[in-house]
Amino acid sequence: GENVEQHPSTLSVQEGDSAVIKCTYSDSASNYFPWYKQELGKRPQLIIDIRSNVGEKKDQRIAVTLNKTAKHFSLHITETQPEDSAVYFCAASNRRGSSNTGKLIFGQGTTLQVKP
Amino acid sequence: EAGVTQSPTHLIKTRGQQATLRCSPISGHTSVYWYQQALGLGLQFLLWYDEGEERNRGNFPPRFSGRQFPNYSSELNVNALELEDSALYLCASSLGRTFFSSGANVLTFGAGSRLTVL
Numbered sequence: 001g002e003n004v005e006q007h008p009s010t011l012s013v014q015e016g017d018s019a020v021i022k023c024t025y026s027d028s029a030s031n032y033f034p035w036y037k038q039e040l041g042k043r044p045q046l047i048i049d050i051r052s053n054v055g056e057k058k059d060q061r062i063a064v065t066l067n068k069t070a071k072h073f074s075l076h077i078t079e080t081q082p083e084d085s086a087v088y089f090c091a092a093s094n095r096r097g098s099s100n101t102g103k104l105i106f107g108q109g110t111t112l113q114v115k116p
Numbered sequence: 117e118a119g120v121t122q123s124p125t126h127l128i129k130t131r132g133q134q135a136t137l138r139c140s141p142i143s144g145h146t147s148v149y150w151y152q153q154a155l156g157l158g159l160q161f162l163l164w165y166d167e168g169e170e171r172n173r174g175n176f177p178p179r180f181s182g183r184q185f186p187n188y189s190s191e192l193n194v195n196a197l198e199l200e201d202s203a204l205y206l207c208a209s210s211l212g213r214t215f216f217s218s219g220a221n222v223l224t225f226g227a228g229s230r231l232t233v234l
Contacts, residue, residue, distance in 0.1 A: 043225040103172050106159040
């Protein structure tokens with residue numbers, strides 16, 4: 001069945017360092033890959049997404065890369081700040097035409113701690 | 117613009133009872149999704165409604181059910197509550213499935229309803 005594996009489950013970095021979170025997906029029909037950030041006690045919020053026709057996307061300090069052949073995608077955060085501390089979830093979905101399942105399959109989450 | 121709203125914020129029930137959770141999507145969104153977020157288990161897909169119909173459901177028993185009303189709000193019902201049903205239930209909305217291929221399919225989440233089963 002559909003599955004998304006996310007690693008690592010916890011990540012601790014010093015302020016200013018980079019953080020990388022990796023995900024793999026099982027459904028080769030997946031074509032939409034969002035990343036959500038969930039701060040403690042708050043709702044998940046979309047921070048960046050990528051579609052299968054793009055290999056990389058960047059938005060200021062965050063970037064996402066996608067390797068469709070290997071079914072991998074990764075989140076990169078540069079120059080980390082304490083306010084980046086949160087749980088990050090990757091997700092995958094097939095949203096094309098008649099195969100549209102309408103659901104996002106989420107990874108298990110990565111707790112990122114940025115130490116000042 | 118109002119975001120996705122959920123009620124109640126907190127709900128305490130005992131084993132065997134029924135719980136009803138409600139969700140109002142963003143205006144203009146016709147798709148509503150329900151997710152269960154139990155401690156340490158990430159977000160597990162429960163149900164997807166689009167334009168009043170159930171379009172997909174996750175690997176949950178039939179005692180998890182719901183519906184979508186003509187105004188696109190939605191209700192999640194959990195019957196015969198078990199202790200392991202204790203979790204944060206998140207609702208999300210998006211534009212309808214006819215918009216998916218154009219890319220206008222971002223999910224926006226509500227703040228969730230915390231269900232505690234004693």
